[in-house]
Amino acid sequence: MENKHITIFHGPQHPGITGNMSVELDLIGETIQKATTHVGYLHRGFEKLVERRTVIQAFTIVCRICVPEPDPNEANFAAAVEELAGIEISERSKYIRVMVLELSRLAAQFLWLAGQSGSIGLYAVGQWAIADRDLILDLFEELTGARVYHMYIYPGGVRRDLPEGFLERVSKLLSYMKKRLKDYDDIFINNSSFKNRAIGVGIISKEEALANGYVGQVLRGCGIAADVRKDAPYLIYGDLDFEVPTELGGDVYARALVRRAEMDQSVHILEQVVEKMPEGEIMVKMPAHRKFKLPKDDTWVKVESARGEFAYYMAGDGTEKIRRMQVRGPSLVHAYTLLENLLVGAELSDVALIMNSLGICPPEIER
Amino acid sequence: MILLELLLMLLVAYGVGFLYYGLYRNITARFQRRFGPPLWQSFFDSIKFFLKEESTSHGWMFYLGPIIMMSGAITTLFFIPFFKETTNFSGLSSYGNLFVVLYLLVLGPLGNALGVGTGGNPFGAMGVTRGLSRLFALELPFYIAVIAIMSLSGSADISEIAAHQSTMYALAYPLLFIGALFSFIGMMGQSPFDVVGAPVEVYSGPASEFSGKFLALLMSQSAIYTFAKLVLMVNLFLGGAQGFLELLLKTFVLFLFVISFGSLYGRFKTPQSIDFLLKVPTTIAVIGLILATWS
């Protein structure tokens, strides 16, 4: 009786996937023979929408491309437009952009903690992480007016200056975070049941990672110190002092250690930014939006998001509308080339664990 | 007379079981820095489910599954006396001893397997396979400890075992208690041995296909079963109880320990949990057995 071989859909409504996608699994018993990724539940057509819009009209929808971490999108969009139009932004707005980007990174890493601990049934860590992320979102609400989709980083600078006393509140939050992150070490990173589940699972070799163009903590978990902020510094990262944590091992536990160390580095960077924040203008004088024409040129900009290297290709055509904007998020290659190979031979219990550790975010795959 | 007593036992188990479930949700919530739902929420949820219709039907065996589970839970409850040194609330325990109870403990997963198998849902089948493969490893340390206790008390009757404990067996023979406790954590469905119904892997495991009145039956049988297992452990290891207050106190302390343990650990995979259970608690229980029967 051929009852052992079954095909199930892991998703799209499933507590074990990160977002709204599905992985079709062919199983014998509980071992996976073949995995096929399916996306398309979140296709909103951003790249076509942007082609009918001027820069300021496109700016309002660009942040919605990625759900857990919207700020790299805004920063990339602004950087691409500024490069095409030849605009140079002020020092203060660069520092504020770095602050917003790092706070957003920290919030996204908390969200990762919630997903990763939920995948092994440790719901306490997930609830703590969401509560701590809420404190960061409160800061964002004070600064930009919105908790998740900020629409704050505009080509030419940032839209609003820092409120009074904001930097003190950020410092208070950072000292709270430094104490709090040690709790997560005790309950999660050093938890023997997590180590039992995560060590030796989902191993990626270093050569494969380099050759196939994986980015972010996948590379760092294999021992390669890859970080856009160090390799090709943008904004003011060249002046800041921070490290790129790496681990050998290439498994889920190594990637978890890398991400945990990155949270410490984000706090460290934020402390420096708060200390060194210069005075000045926040926005250069920009032309009126119907007259802001982009030259006929193209460019490629990238930012390090919490999941890896996030890049934009933008082409202008001499009119005020954007000719082409392509979003190259880290998850496109991770969800297809990497996941379909990594899951073969794994067990059903490990699917959620592996997907969370790779940081797969479906909205940026299908835009 | 006996029927009235059985009915009262059932009502107490039903009520206290749901109260403990509500307490479980609230205490776990406090670990997670949030407030939980109202205490009697699960009770009202099960009442609501009783009033709903089922959306699917898979034949007569599908109906039989929850009914077997419920009857297993109720019969197990009737054979466990609440108090020692009295025949009040002793149910049918004079007609069956510890062996009968241990046998009845397996009825739950078996009824589950029968019903879920006909459901046709692959997730249910996966959950049931996990439960059954875990069952053997789960029972082994428990049986070893129970054998030791039976030989120490010189009897297989539960109220006599409870009455025999001048000091609690948990304190006098701690190794036996620890070995049995690991099994007990798995029997209560807590991490790290709760792989059966892991939501991120197999939706809800065996309960995936049940809706409406079936789900109400499952929730109610879970409440009654929880209380029955707690009372059994109290009688075997914690010296029994002589009044309602003492019974509630002892069961609550045990329950609190089990859920606190569960909320701090992730879950093991099925082969990992079988591996662990066959190695660590079994060894501890065997050493405890040797030490207990040697002296």
Place this chain on the structure above:
Amino acid sequence: MFKTIKSNFATADVEVKRQDLYKVVIKYDRLSALIDFLYNNYTYKILNAITCTDWIEEGHFALTYLITTEDRSNTFMIQTLVGREDTKVESFSKKFKQAQIMERDLHEMYGIDFIGNDNLKELSLENWVHTPPLRREFDTLEFVNEHLTFREGREDNVDVKAETKRLRALKKAQKEADKKAKEAADASALKENEDGK
């Protein structure tokens, strides 16, 4: 490096956009040769992305391949121009595994056929039978008006601009009428005064 590229592969100079970004426009038949040249001699071993821009007024697609050095310090944009109708391009999925998914995306959105790619099934769209959507001749507004209907109960939905204009004109007419009425009232009051005198 730039001299070799210009003499052997490209028609124009290599453009240095930023310290870490170079760009060159070449003819399609030199594409794979240039990629091999950079791969073997200058450690450009990572394929970052394949993008495509539709220049409908000039009648071609601008297909851009972005490859990065092994230490990720420099990216090269290699741009070729290919035709817009019945485009057939050689696939790089044997050389770079991640090219398969990128080419699948472009195939769905632009209709470019990548020869040698063994999985060109649909990715984000489902059962799509109209023109590939990212081509410039596909007008989303026209498509929506043709194929989709608004829900019922929206017939009284007014166009915001037209409605504001109408309300403003109404207010202005009201103001004029009030002014005229006031003037008439003043005039008649004045006349009464004069008559009274």
